[in-house]
Amino acid sequence: MSDLEFMQQALAYAHSVEGRTSPRPSVGAIVVRDGSIVGKGATSPPYGPHAEVHALNDAGAAAHGADLYVTLEPCCITVHTPPCTQAIIAAGIRRVIIGALDPNPRVYTCGIEQLRAAGIEVVSGVAQEEASAINRPFATYITQDRSYVTAKWAMTLDGKLATRTGDAYWISNTASRVWVHNLRDRVDAIMIGAGTARTDNPQLTVRLAEGQRQYERVARKDPLRIVLATQGQLPEHLHLLQDELATGTCIIVGETCPDKQRQRLLARGLEVLAVPVGRDGHIDLLAVLKMLASKGIMHVLLEGGHQLLGNALDRCLIDYVTAFIAPKLVGGTEAPSPIGGTGLHNMKHAYYLRNTQTHVFDGDFLVEGEVYYTGRYTSKGED
Numbered sequence: 001m002s003d004l005e006f007m008q009q010a011l012a013y014a015h016s017v018e019g020r021t022s023p024r025p026s027v028g029a030i031v032v033r034d035g036s037i038v039g040k041g042a043t044s045p046p047y048g049p050h051a052e053v054h055a056l057n058d059a060g061a062a063a064h065g066a067d068l069y070v071t072l073e074p075c076c077i078t079v080h081t082p083p084c085t086q087a088i089i090a091a092g093i094r095r096v097i098i099g100a101l102d103p104n105p106r107v108y109t110c111g112i113e114q115l116r117a118a119g120i121e122v123v124s125g126v127a128q129e130e131a132s133a134i135n136r137p138f139a140t141y142i143t144q145d146r147s148y149v150t151a152k153w154a155m156t157l158d159g160k161l162a163t164r165t166g167d168a169y170w171i172s173n174t175a176s177r178v179w180v181h182n183l184r185d186r187v188d189a190i191m192i193g194a195g196t197a198r199t200d201n202p203q204l205t206v207r208l209a210e211g212q213r214q215y216e217r218v219a220r221k222d223p224l225r226i227v228l229a230t231q232g233q234l235p236e237h238l239h240l241l242q243d244e245l246a247t248g249t250c251i252i253v254g255e256t257c258p259d260k261q262r263q264r265l266l267a268r269g270l271e272v273l274a275v276p277v278g279r280d281g282h283i284d285l286l287a288v289l290k291m292l293a294s295k296g297i298m299h300v301l302l303e304g305g306h307q308l309l310g311n312a313l314d315r316c317l318i319d320y321v322t323a324f325i326a327p328k329l330v331g332g333t334e335a336p337s338p339i340g341g342t343g344l345h346n347m348k349h350a351y352y353l354r355n356t357q358t359h360v361f362d363g364d365f366l367v368e369g370e371v372y373y374t375g376r377y378t379s380k381g382e383d
Helices: 003-015 051-063 084-091 110-117 128-134 136-144 174-184 194-200 259-266 285-294 306-314
Strands: 028-033 036-042 067-072 095-100 121-124 148-156 189-193 224-228 249-254 271-275 299-302 320-326 352-361 364-372
Touching: 003 028, 003 036, 003 067, 003 095, 003 128, 028 051, 036 051, 051 067, 051 084, 067 128, 084 110, 095 128, 110 121, 128 136, 136 148, 148 174, 148 306, 174 320, 174 352, 174 364, 189 194, 189 306, 194 224, 194 306, 224 285, 249 259, 259 271, 271 285, 285 306, 299 306
Parallel strands: 067 095, 095 121, 148 299, 148 320, 189 224, 189 299, 224 249, 249 271
Antiparallel strands: 028 036, 028 067, 320 364, 352 364
């Protein structure tokens, strides 16, 4: 097998722990000796061993003189666990093949330098695009101190989230919805606004039948369910407020929310957190993402509605888009479109997607890609 083929094996282990390692990156590693895999591993949940250590322990004495394939540059600093570079050197690894460089400024290229200084051959950039994609959330978390945001919506061919009466069941087909549940399965949290909670009354859980998983992943609880409700006013009948879903659901309110409303939500077993409110009277979304990052939430799936998505886009806080387009037409001036907010004045300033991918699911089209905020100030600074 080639380096690329072995790296694909390591990437499969990285995929198996997506959404299960925050606030650490999802990494896979394998040890190869004489063309055979003798050790394998993936990052443990916080704060167990890293992927490299698992793979080296799995290989045992066979690691001496072997090759190590790892999807992310090995760490060279102590944060909860000792540096992986030390373990690699001590194991007598001959060659290290790396997918992507670590975006952590404290590690970036330093891990490679330590390995080379110890006489180990290092090859980097093998399957770099996929290896980097897995850890885009970690890169945002570690460099911007906020959660990474993937925005998801499904719309008709004429750009509607629902009919003029608010009916949206179902725009996308079964195959598309299975894909979305696989997406939910690899994020840390799913976020909606109070309007979507009232209109759709969702469960925000991962529901995948046998054989529907894109990757076999380590078992875990559902992602954290988050509802933004500035004044805490949510109907009592919502699924998310019932006993079976209240645990694992967080209601984020504004600091202006009456204490009576907070206590009502707390009494139902919900987690309630307060954040500042902007001049527009809405919850400060950047403050939300920074607070979630402080709690180790790296990847948030934003499932709408159009007001929340518009607020996120206006603030340049959508990092990735997954948009389904169903071959259906509903019309209606009052039918909602995916993204509200203030929007842009000129088409020439439109944001666009890069590294795009398109897929077809039984007639539905999926367009996904990273949002590029050309010429605009973002939370990263001037572009």
